[in-house]
Amino acid sequence: MKASRIGIYASLILLALLFALPVVWLVWTSLKLPVEAAAIPPVWVFTPQWSNYVDAWSDRGFASAFLNTVVIGIGTVIVSIAFGLPMGYGLARSPIRGKQAIGIGILFLRMLPEMIFLIPLYGIYRSLGLFDTWTGMILAFQIITLPFAVWLLRGFVEGVPVDIEDVARVDGCTDFQVLTRITMPLILPGIVASAMFTFVSVWGGLLFPLALGYSHAETISVAIANFRGYSNFQWPVMAAGAIIATIPQILFFGFVQRHLVAGLTVGSVKG
Amino acid sequence: MSQAASQVLDPRRSFVGTRAFYGYLFTVPGFLAASALILYPLLFGLYVSLNDWNWSSGTGRMTFIGLQNYVEIAGDKLFWNALLNTFYFTGGALVVEMVLGTVCALLLNAISTGSAFFRTILIFPLMISDIVAAIMWKMLLDPSLGFVNYLLSLVGIPAISWLSDAHLVIPALILVDAWWQTGVITLIILAGLQSLPEEPREIARVDGASAWQIFVHVTLPAITPFLWTAAIFRVIDLLRVFAIVWGTTGGGPARASQVAQHYIYAQGIGGYLHIGYATSLAVTFAAFICITVVVLLGVSKRAEAT
Numbered sequence: 001m002k003a004s005r006i007g008i009y010a011s012l013i014l015l016a017l018l019f020a021l022p023v024v025w026l027v028w029t030s031l032k033l034p035v036e037a038a039a040i041p042p043v044w045v046f047t048p049q050w051s052n053y054v055d056a057w058s059d060r061g062f063a064s065a066f067l068n069t070v071v072i073g074i075g076t077v078i079v080s081i082a083f084g085l086p087m088g089y090g091l092a093r094s095p096i097r098g099k100q101a102i103g104i105g106i107l108f109l110r111m112l113p114e115m116i117f118l119i120p121l122y123g124i125y126r127s128l129g130l131f132d133t134w135t136g137m138i139l140a141f142q143i144i145t146l147p148f149a150v151w152l153l154r155g156f157v158e159g160v161p162v163d164i165e166d167v168a169r170v171d172g173c174t175d176f177q178v179l180t181r182i183t184m185p186l187i188l189p190g191i192v193a194s195a196m197f198t199f200v201s202v203w204g205g206l207l208f209p210l211a212l213g214y215s216h217a218e219t220i221s222v223a224i225a226n227f228r229g230y231s232n233f234q235w236p237v238m239a240a241g242a243i244i245a246t247i248p249q250i251l252f253f254g255f256v257q258r259h260l261v262a263g264l265t266v267g268s269v270k271g
Numbered sequence: 272m273s274q275a276a277s278q279v280l281d282p283r284r285s286f287v288g289t290r291a292f293y294g295y296l297f298t299v300p301g302f303l304a305a306s307a308l309i310l311y312p313l314l315f316g317l318y319v320s321l322n323d324w325n326w327s328s329g330t331g332r333m334t335f336i337g338l339q340n341y342v343e344i345a346g347d348k349l350f351w352n353a354l355l356n357t358f359y360f361t362g363g364a365l366v367v368e369m370v371l372g373t374v375c376a377l378l379l380n381a382i383s384t385g386s387a388f389f390r391t392i393l394i395f396p397l398m399i400s401d402i403v404a405a406i407m408w409k410m411l412l413d414p415s416l417g418f419v420n421y422l423l424s425l426v427g428i429p430a431i432s433w434l435s436d437a438h439l440v441i442p443a444l445i446l447v448d449a450w451w452q453t454g455v456i457t458l459i460i461l462a463g464l465q466s467l468p469e470e471p472r473e474i475a476r477v478d479g480a481s482a483w484q485i486f487v488h489v490t491l492p493a494i495t496p497f498l499w500t501a502a503i504f505r506v507i508d509l510l511r512v513f514a515i516v517w518g519t520t521g522g523g524p525a526r527a528s529q530v531a532q533h534y535i536y537a538q539g540i541g542g543y544l545h546i547g548y549a550t551s552l553a554v555t556f557a558a559f560i561c562i563t564v565v566v567l568l569g570v571s572k573r574a575e576a577t
Contacts, residue, residue, distance in 0.1 A: 004482070008381050015375060016392040022450065023395065025418050026407050038416050079304075087301030094294020109309065111560050113511050113532050116553035117309075119539040120316035123324060123546050142308045150301060175293035204400030206514045207532075211540045221402045221514075228406065228518060232416055239410070242403045253398045260394075261462045264455055265504055 030239035037235040049236065056241035061215070065223035066244070068134070072209075072219060073202040075138040077195045080149040085191065088153030089179055093162070106147040117143050118211040125212055132214040140208050145198040152197065155262055156190030157183060193259045196252045203249060220245045320551035326544035333547070340551035350552060352526060353534035354559065356441060360516070360530060361509040363445040364452075369502060371449060372456025377486070379457070380464040390461070394454035401451070405518025408447045409434070412519070434520050437527035444528060448515055452508070456501045463497030464490070499571040506567060510560050531556045 029037045031048040057063055091099055121140060122131070130136030160183055168182045169175075184191070202219070209219040224245050227238045256263065320340055322333045344350055375393050379386055396404065411418050412433040420430045433443040467490070475485045513532040516522065522529030522537075535556065536542075539549025 005382075008378055009385075011374075012378050012382070012385075012389045015378070016389055019396060019450065020392050022407060022411055023399075025411065029410070040416055040421055042418070042421060083301040083304045086297035090294045090297030090301075094290050094297070108561075111507050111564055112313075112557050113535070113553055113560065114513070115532050115535040115539065115549070116316055116557050117312050119535070119546055119550045119553055120319045121312050122540050123319065123326070124312065124315065126326065139308055142304065143312070146301070146305055146308065175290060175297075179297075204402075206400070206402045207536075211536070221400060224400075224402050224406055225514075225518060228409070228521070232413070235410055238406060242406055246399055246403055249398045249400065260397075261458050264458060265500060 026239050026242060029235055030243050032236050034233040034236055037239075038232045052236040052240040053244065056237045056244060059223075059237060059241060061218060061226070062220075062223050062241060062244075065218045065220050068217055069203055069219040069221075072134055072137045072141070072217065073199045075134065076141040076145055076202045077198045079138060079142060080145040080198045081153075081191065081195055084146055084149030084194070085153050085184075086179070087150045088155075089157050089183065091150070092154045092157035093165070103151070106151050109143075109147050114207045114211075118207060122211060131212060132216045134217055136212055137209060137217045137219075140212055141202055141205065144201055144205070144208075148201065149194050149198055152194045152259075152262060153187070153190065156187040156194070159190070160186050190259075193256045193263075196256050197259075197263050200249055200252050203252075316550050317554065319547055320554050322547045324545075324547035324550075326546055336547075340548050341555070343548065344552060344555055347552075349526065349529075350531075350534055350555075353529045353531045354556070356527070356529060357510055357512065357531040360441050360444060360448075360512060360528075361506060363442065364448045364509050365502060365505055367445055367449040368453045368456050368505060369498070372453045372501070373460050373498070375453065375457040376460035376464055377490075379461055390457075393457055396451045397454040399451065401514035402518050404447065404451045405515050408450075409519045412443060412447075434528075435524050437524050440520055440524065440528040444516055444519065447519065448509070448512070451515065452505070455505060459501040459504075460494060460497055463494040467493050496575060499567075499574070503564060503567050503571070507560065507564060510563065531559075 030052055031050070032043065032046055032052075033049055036043040036046050057066075091102060117140075125131040125136050125140075130139070164186070165178050165182055168178050173181065204221060205219070206221040206225060209217060209222050210225065213219065213222065224242060227234075227241060230238055253260075319333070321335060321337055323336050323339075324333045379390050379393070382389070399407075412420075414420060414430050414432045414435065417433075419433070423431065432439065434440055471489050471493075472485055475489050480488070511532060512530050513536070516528055516530050517533050517536075520528045522533050531552075535549050535552045538545050538552060543549075
């Protein structure tokens with residue numbers, strides 16, 4: 001019994017090292033001088049170069065990409081929640097036909113490769129002048145985020161007992177009042193979680209801005225992708241940029257940890 | 272019951288004001304938005320795939336050519352190469368991630384002290400976006416200056432060209448993806464394990480079953496539905512892979528790691544601007560994904576029924 005316990009912890013420590021070491025290496029590289037970062041064997045003792053972060057931030061287009069992503073992310077969240085919250089509520093609570101079909105529809109959408117939307121959208125956006133605009137990007141991201149928000153919010157509404165709503169209804173509330181005064185305050189944490197999931201899918205999304213943006217709507221992921229052609233001597237700046245791009249995601253995941261599994265299996269018909 | 276109650280309480284008895292009415296009222300705006308933003312591009316895309324629509328020469332005029340794009344796909348060796356690479360990558364990554372994720376979940380479920388700490392570390396890569404992971408591993412796997420080859424050199428293994436050897440590149444990318452996304456499996460299986468009652472395992476233990484026997488005969492059958500859910504979600508996301516490959520190898524060496532979405536991107540927006548042809552490729556690829564998922568769902572239903 002004792003020996004197996006030691007074995008379990010030993011395996012966990014080994015796995016934790018495997019998963020953590022690349023990240024530790026990234027942080028470590030982000031603080032080195034270019035010559036130190038590209039040295040073999042690695043330089044273990046060095047003076048941290050915090051200026052790498054400043055250099056990454058002032059790298060061509062990085063700061064404006066960061067700002068673009070914040071604006072597009074917030075815009076996408078507002079549109080997705082505004083349409084997704086009532087719809088999620090309606091699906092969870094009302095005797096509407098075809099609820100199952102919508103679940104299957106969401107799973108089906110998830111199966112489609114992004115390119116099936118992006119290539120025709122490129123044509124549409126070029127014709128309509130939406131190419132490389134914030135509005136165009138916010139509307140395009142709804143393809144991913146709106147079904148996602150609807151399904152998550154439906155789940156959260158189902159977590160609120162119907163009895164509470166019925167009591168309010170007996171007291172004379174309309175369904176609209178039930179939503180705004182009773183259910184919405186109760187599922188506020190769920191709304192926040194859905195908003196965060198939506199924001200993170202914009203933040204980490206590469207294909208949409210890569211396909212439909214160029215400079216005005218370039219997002220942080222595209223800025224990171226531009227690092228691909230950099231040479232070994234730019235490793236510290238690349239690492240610092242990668243970390244700047246990841247910090248918001250780490251903060252968001254801290255908030256949504258409890259809902260991670262629900263978020264990962266959105267569209268799950270079994271659930 | 273609650274529905275009946277509200278109907279009794281509703282004095283007008285008309286459709287306006289019933290729960291179904293509010294249900295539609297709430298659902299319709301979202302449905303209209305989804306139709307305009309999701310359904311319309313999709314249907315328009317199906318139409319585009321039947322056209323020659325080329326933006327590389329001027330403003331791009333659409334010419335209806337029927338199924339000609341699809342006929343062309345049949346002879347497009349580069350597309351079939353990309354499709355084969357995609358399925359090779361997906362199959363390999365699925366096996367590695369399922370095994371590793373299940374092991375991680377079982378280990379995490381077996382401890383109480385420090386379980387939150389280890390859980391956070393084991394799922395940490397999920398917080399990193401695909402393109403950041405790609406850029407990071409491009410540096411780590413650098414043949415001469417990369418940290419991975421340095422660690423291997425400590426145990427006497429000579430430098431490996433992870434990303435520039437045509438035979439090694441997809442296995443290397445499978446390992447990168449396993450590092451990045453195994454946490455998905457870990458989380459789903461862990462949720463499954465935590466929902467299991469303790470008694471059956473306790474009884475088996477009292478009966479003298481070994482840890483391995485308990486796992487194979489008691490735990491594994493109980494978490495099978497979770498394993499299927501995890502596998503199906505991973506397959507959907509793995510087949511659509513783009514950034515992990517494009518960001519590290521750009522599809523090289525010599526298309527040895529070019530995946531379907533990358534080839535479609537290059538035919539369409541990222542290079543040739545053959546919008547009509549690229550859309551027909553996307554539709555074809557979507558059909559392959561759907562068939563794969565339907566087959567997996569069918570197999571999982573059958574496996575659960577027996």
